Structure formats: C-alpha cells, structure tokens
Amino acid sequence: MTHPTPNGSRPPAASATPPNFWVGPIPVYGDAILSPMAGYSDVPYRAICRAHGSAMHYTEFVAAELLQGRPNYFWSLLDRQPGERPMVFQIFGNDAQMMLQAARRITTLGPDIIDVNMGCSTRKVSGRGAGVGMMRQPQLVAETFALLTRHLTTPITAKMRLGWDDQVNYLEIARILEDNGAALIALHGRTKEQKYGGTANWDAIAALKQAVCIPVIGNGDVSTPAGITAMKAHTGCDGVMIGRAAIGNPWIFARRTRESLTFAELLATIRQHQAEMMAYYGRRGISAFRKHLKRYLEDLPLLESLLTPLMMAASAAEVQDLLAIAEQRVSQFAGPPHQVHLAQLLRRPQPDSLARH
Numbered sequence: 001m002t003h004p005t006p007n008g009s010r011p012p013a014a015s016a017t018p019p020n021f022w023v024g025p026i027p028v029y030g031d032a033i034l035s036p037m038a039g040y041s042d043v044p045y046r047a048i049c050r051a052h053g054s055a056m057h058y059t060e061f062v063a064a065e066l067l068q069g070r071p072n073y074f075w076s077l078l079d080r081q082p083g084e085r086p087m088v089f090q091i092f093g094n095d096a097q098m099m100l101q102a103a104r105r106i107t108t109l110g111p112d113i114i115d116v117n118m119g120c121s122t123r124k125v126s127g128r129g130a131g132v133g134m135m136r137q138p139q140l141v142a143e144t145f146a147l148l149t150r151h152l153t154t155p156i157t158a159k160m161r162l163g164w165d166d167q168v169n170y171l172e173i174a175r176i177l178e179d180n181g182a183a184l185i186a187l188h189g190r191t192k193e194q195k196y197g198g199t200a201n202w203d204a205i206a207a208l209k210q211a212v213c214i215p216v217i218g219n220g221d222v223s224t225p226a227g228i229t230a231m232k233a234h235t236g237c238d239g240v241m242i243g244r245a246a247i248g249n250p251w252i253f254a255r256r257t258r259e260s261l262t263f264a265e266l267l268a269t270i271r272q273h274q275a276e277m278m279a280y281y282g283r284r285g286i287s288a289f290r291k292h293l294k295r296y297l298e299d300l301p302l303l304e305s306l307l308t309p310l311m312m313a314a315s316a317a318e319v320q321d322l323l324a325i326a327e328q329r330v331s332q333f334a335g336p337p338h339q340v341h342l343a344q345l346l347r348r349p350q351p352d353s354l355a356r357h
C-alpha cells in the first residue's frame, strides 16, 4: 500500500521514499508541518501549505462538548479535502468520557489521527482545566488517553506545552502519555504562563526526545528554513511544527526563504490562495482572506499604499485589480515580476539563520 506524499501525491515507490516517521501505523513523509492555528489552518490554507510540502494536516482545535449533539457549525472545522493525509483532527476538553464520545463520533469522518490539545493557554480554555489546564491534572491525562486508546483504533496524539508555570512537568506528562498509548507528542517549548512571550525552550524538546520512544514534534519560534534544520539538529526531533511564521509564508515548507521568491511566484500563490478561499467560503472568503493578504504583502514598502485598499476590497475582482496594479508597480520600479526577487523588495532582509540561537 502506498501513501500520499506531503503534497497529496503518492511516493514513487515505498522503498525509494521511506517515511520520515510513523504515527502508530500512519507514515509521515516530510518533517515540516503547519501548526494547528484557530482561524488560519483551514481547508484553503492547508491546501496551500500542502502544495508547498507541509507533511501533516491538523485542523484547529474543536471543543469536545460541541461535538456531542446534532451537527453544528463546529463540525465544519473538521472539513477536509480528498487526499489530505495524514489528516489530524484536534479536540480539547476537560472530561475524559466526553472526549471519548467526541472522538468516537469524529472517527466516522475518517481522520488518520486524533490529537488532544493540551497546549491552549487562553483563560477560557485552560481556566476550566482543558488545553494546557490538563497538564495540571495528570490523572485526567492518564484517564483520557487510556480511554481513547483502548476504545479507538485511530492513533491518539497530544500537543502540549512545558507545563503550567515554572514548575514544568512535561516529562512526567510525557511518560503518562506514552504509558497510556499516545502515538506522538508535539511540544511547544513554553509554559502556559509564558503564553507566546520569551523564547521557546529547545533544550526541553531535546530532553523530551531522549525521554520517550514515540515520535516527537518540536514547536516554537521556527521562522526560516534554516530554523527547521537548526531545531532538528538541536533537539533530534522527528518533525518541526511551524505556526506564526507560516502565515503568509507557505514557502517555508518547501525550505525556501521569502527573499528567494520572485514577485511572480508570490503573486501566483496569493491568487491561488484567494481562489481556494472563494471556492471554500463563497463571498465570506473575501473578508476571511484579508488577514492572509496582509501577511503576504506587509513587508514590501513599494506596495504599502495598496494595503489599505486591499483590506477594504469588497470583491475578488477588486482584489485582482489591485494585484494587477501591484504587478505594474513592481515592473515599473524593479523589473519584470518573474525576475525580481523579494530580496530586492523587502523592507529589511529576514534572518536566514536563527537570530535566537
């Protein structure tokens, strides 16, 4: 049996393209992965990232209690495209039985993997003992994973932080996860108290990799292709998850820096992404696309005056007209768009190696 490569196609031959790692029986081809991000890692953006090589496809997190009753809006967060594999549905909650019920129901949609979010730090989630709040309840972690892995054949994984506060307990929690059948752990190298501040602790990711036999995905502060290589070298992790730095920058999964892109390549991806948004969301795609569009273009001073009109554009055609003006402007001031590299247009060069290490 062959499995899809990161872009959804099949590897030429199993022996020619060995998986980078396995999640239970599920092979993963590739080692750079788009993080689950509420409001971002939807069907359209996952398609763009997959086309550039993202190796696993996580939904954003969905509350287990919202998956109990009749199908509602939240079920649409579990939408997926054919060929999107391995597909990971992420859920969260603070009640093991309720998470089992939710997981049982969503397995009917055929995810390859179900992930339990143990990293969300917002008060609304963690304050009621879900997300990273689970890390304060080792017994709940044990009970949840024992139940899920005993009753389901789908591999169950966890995405967690270092702990609640300075009293980090990720190694204790990791042991509980492994003892109760978890098939992979993704670790964001920060505590709940840190939220997104400071720097992610990569030494902790290295310590986790040493402590468990299941695969480990490292996460936190990777913002360049060189950063992917650096995290792997520093920690020995099996895969690297990229969140914020992947917004407006799917090329990171193809190990390409923004500087190396031509303006024509940037425009082609923006147009493709907009088309995916319109196809999936319909008219709502225009407003949902704005935050992405901003991230694609905000560091290009030559196009600064077009940003506000782009954010106010009311139709896909209006966005296209403005992008045509952007193209003309680049042609006029820098050269043919297929020959102009973003390095010539960027406000300041992005670091090609990790500034933080």
Ligand SMILES: Cc1cc2nc3c(=O)[nH]c(=O)nc-3n(C[C@H](O)[C@H](O)[C@H](O)COP(=O)(O)O)c2cc1C
Pocket (backbone or CB within 6 Å): 035, 036, 037, 038, 039, 040, 059, 060, 061, 090, 117, 119, 120, 159, 188, 219, 220, 221, 222, 241, 242, 243, 244, 245
């Ligand atoms: C806007 C946003 C939404 C997020 N939503 C989720 C989520 O639904 N599930 C999850 O496990 N983590 C979520 N995260 C955390 C990221 O997956 C990731 O762990 C974090 O951003 C650190 O990685 P980075 O330094 O590469 O951004 C979110 C982060 C951001 C910025």
